[in-house]
Amino acid sequence: MKKKLLYIMGLGFTLCTTSCKDWLELPSEKDFDSSTIFEDPGKVEMAVLGAYTSTFNAELFYQFGMGTDECFSTEGETNSKNQVSNYVYNPAISPSGTYSAMYAGVEQANVIIKNIPLMSDVDESEKEKLNMLLGEAYAIRAMNMLNVVRYFGDVPYPRIPVVDMPGFSSSRVHRDTIFEGCIADLQEAIVLLPWKGESGLPVERISKNAAYGLLARTALYAAGYSLRWDLTSYASSTVQLARRNDSQRIAELYAIARDACKAIVDRGEHALINYETIFRDLVNGRYNKESMFEYGQKSADRNEARLGYTNGIFAHTNSFYQKAQPAMAALPTYYFEFEEGDSRRDVAIANYSLNADSVHQLNTYASHTIGKFRVNWKADLGVSAAQRDINWIHLRYADVLLMYAEAENELANGPTPVAKEMLEMVRLRAFKEDRAKIGTTPTSYAAFRDAIMQERKLELGFEGWRRTDLIRWGVLFEKLTETKQDLLDLANHTGKYGHVDRFRAYKKTDAKVFNDPTVALDFISFKEEPSSAERTQLEKEGYTLLDMYSANAAFFANALKADATWVRNIYRGLEKNKVELFPLSTATIDANPGLRGQQHPLY
Template structure:
């Protein structure tokens, strides 16, 4: 997909503007008919690029959205409420005051519409081979399934649209989440047998693979088994989640990249840990990670995250034997030093002062070109949408922790499971202490739950995962009702989370006005 990254900005909006009630004779000259657009290979590839390009929109994973979502969790803080993301963190969001919510709904359905148009139209192509057509349709089906997963985890019940965009879809009612999930799980099973295991041609890397389809299936089943959607738990659902994660592991196609810090660098894109990336290419269609993290410090780690890091023996700070009362930042989980820039650290060739990062005293390192070395001219001049490092939406460590979580819920977290998942992840991070690596034989399910949830928080800190984790675990009402602090314990702001309204997002008001058949989520939005 690399060769197509440079034209992500040239979206083929004409595909979406065609309605079924129009015909070729009445179409404006600058638009295309669904019936004729897909006949050439160039049009088909352009349409597929249009599907993929929605991933880098501001409604999904574009620019700095991943960081802004991180700042809705107890891990980080966003000081300027861009797109209303701070409203979500504070629990003050509603159906009309938070553009991030409206943008997510809009982007997901934009991608669904584009994918539906390709799936229905590409069979009329006269230049591609039948095999190529089937595979491109499978890629679009993967992206459509991903979009519906996004919609269901935030909005629950949503309209299920599987046909080319037309006017009737404007008034489509919401379908039960379970029905939508069943549909996309069936799609993923089907396309996993069609999509290739990998792309050997460099210009095609980044396209959906069979492993990506299976990883998405595992993530969907993990959400469906979690307390947010299941209540007290359902062993059958956890079994399906465990089996799906294990299926990805049994592909023997992925492995943990040996260097945790280097995992998030431009030089190591498409490594053995990466299952599916969001494609960025500077300077025109890149992310805004660097400018957000360094220049603006828009999204910054908070003291609550730093205190959550355990020590290098794997124990909490309060009970560890290696805690140094005189040096707060010593002897910590090795991932801390590879994830967070903190006062006293070396960053870009200089010692970080207490005021270097003004909003909290900290910043994240992941997906940034900036590091301990002196800055180059190119690094200091990066602006918005100019960072070229891909974002890993699915990576193998996530699959391992999905498996560990599901097996623990089934009371099956054996030494073999521990060694294949938690021990492997900790070893890769740089742990060497036996206390951190050895299976805790006396631990019960509750203790393992704490360990797994710790691992997810820390392994993926700065990657935008934790907000959805605390929602699906239904712990957000505890951890988000809190004051967040700067490096020196100075309070920043008090956050609120109301369980009755904040576990789901409201359907955007603009969508309710467009579609009289939509209903609002509970919570007084």
């Protein structure tokens, strides 16, 4: 039994010394004896820090981050990641890594939550530390369960350690029950945890501030739409996208979200900073006032997520920065969602690649990549080409402001002055505080809700929330259907895309320094193909002319045409009231007898 417990817990530790990024290596399973963990607070801290290693998984930004109106898979149509991205699901290929990782973290948290209160022989200072560690465990359990529920719906919900269970099988529990448990856990965590400014904790650990943000996020999901079915019959006829049927509790959940965001704002420890700086700091391991909670990537065992490699800019293996090979990219239409002057566009979307000659090469519309985690912004190469030591942001302040605005609008059935202020703060930062550029803030409930949906798309692009945001708003099918038509219109250079550049001329520049200052390549726009004389003049001036619809790209060299296979196959498996949740993988069901006969009814 002890070996099984140790396997499930996977205990490890990461201690901070002079820098919040100085993560030590995790000990192996054989280095730990579960009977000694709760002898002193130092060992308990090791256990808690070990639990953090199960709060993130590459699927959260990779498989689950694609198939949105921001991001698509660049892998082939027979690749399982591409299939998942385009809603072609079946139990044989359904992702299971996040499911397993999140439950490992839940088990770790359950062991900690059970045992800390049993530690009686401690002094006052140790008691204070143990309370903080207990708060972290409650928060980890809640955030991990949210990650499971938002992709798989009603799932097993263990709240005691495996060794205390009568058996090792467990069945699905109604998601509203899970949501309520998560909210209670986060409320308890808030009581126990110190504020960030008082704790001295690194950004990779949960403070009271972060717990409030996680509470707001959880409450919004609990109040929103999700794919539901009858857990008694599992009849396919009962599957529907719906909210819980308790309108009073929905209102209470929005109030919980609002109050949690208000507590963070009122505390005043966080602020919006320059948008570009957020991500330059991120890739270089620097802390700032906007980032509230990150997953640390410093130690070798945590680099398996390949942040900046799978989800970053393309860098040729012979380039100065060595290889970065994205498997996902910005949907061509996403580039045009940003209004003129929005400083976020060229940070979120890299309009260039890094070619074999270590030169910035302009991308076509089809080959724009994710720019927030670009390897050329780093000060060094990292552990290896695929292991760049780039953290993942779980929560930042702009997200809190947008959740605040959303909750206010829901509670008042229209935007309150506070709701407008929160939204405008985010928009003003995007437009360098130029109020003339942010336009008029909507005054009706529906228009403001639409504005929030759009702003979260622009502000939080590629940060892992869009897919399930669309689901909790109940509009995944509608938004992606609209986006598919937009993509076809762009490919046909018609409709609202009839005015976009067909060609762009740019100057290639060297990409041979760390902390590369290049955000985006400047270009000259051409609505039609330049004449021979114009081409000659451009060449004399050192410009390279690029057909933006061509296959002439360093990465994803595919033409943007309506009949192209990759365009036709975008969202090819999309089906309302079905794909909003993944089926459980065959291996997951086989490993848990309690789940037999409890598969997603439409699979």
